[in-house]
Amino acid sequence: MDETIAAQIETLKNMPLLDLQNKYQELFGTKETPCDNKVYILRMIAYKLQEMNCGGLSDEAKSKLEILTTRYDPINNKALRPQVTSVGKEVKALPFLRDKRLPIPGTVITKKYKGQLIRVKVLEKGFEHDNVYYKSLSALATKITGDHWNGYNFFCI
Numbered sequence: 626m627d628e629t630i631a632a633q634i635e636t637l638k639n640m641p642l643l644d645l646q647n648k649y650q651e652l653f654g655t656k657e658t659p660c661d662n663k664v665y666i667l668r669m670i671a672y673k674l675q676e677m678n679c680g681g682l683s684d685e686a687k688s689k690l691e692i693l694t695t696r697y698d699p700i701n702n703k704a705l706r707p708q709v710t711s712v713g714k715e716v717k718a719l720p721f722l723r724d725k726r727l728p729i730p731g732t733v734i735t736k737k738y739k740g741q742l743i744r745v746k747v748l749e750k751g752f753e754h755d756n757v758y759y760k761s762l763s764a765l766a767t768k769i770t771g772d773h774w775n776g777y778n779f780f781c782i
Contacts, residue, residue, distance in 0.1 A: 630678050634671045726777060734780050
């Protein structure tokens with residue numbers, strides 16, 4: 626990476642959120658920022674600066690990414706998570722439907738917590754950690770931390 630780009634990114638890290646939002650709007654030519662998450666906005670700005678300096682992805686690379694995402698992305702892949710309709714309406718909550726936010730069964734979620742690496746295997750109906758079955762990520766996060774946690778937030782899914 627170009628030293629000037631690296632220096633600009635270092636400078637951005639110390640900027641307040643409002644200044645980062647203004648920089649984002651300037652670089653992306655928008656009137657709004659997508660969120661108030663400082664880390665996310667910083668990463669978007671850093672990527673844009675590098676893209677402007679080094680060039681973006683080629684059309685061939687974008688096409689290949691689209692094909693790979695469509696074929697292998699466990700979270701967003703519609704083939705793995707088909708929409709169910711009943712009486713002309715999309716059904717979002719049936720007991721047999723898996724939560725679309727979860728990776729496909731067999732995926733191993735890893736998280737470092739207090740210096741310890743936690744490995745959780747996603748099952749069809751639940752999760753496995755240290756050969757113990759849990760019905761939800763929240764139950765597992767509570768067991769690990771001793772405090773109630775939203776499982777998705779704890780494991781950053």
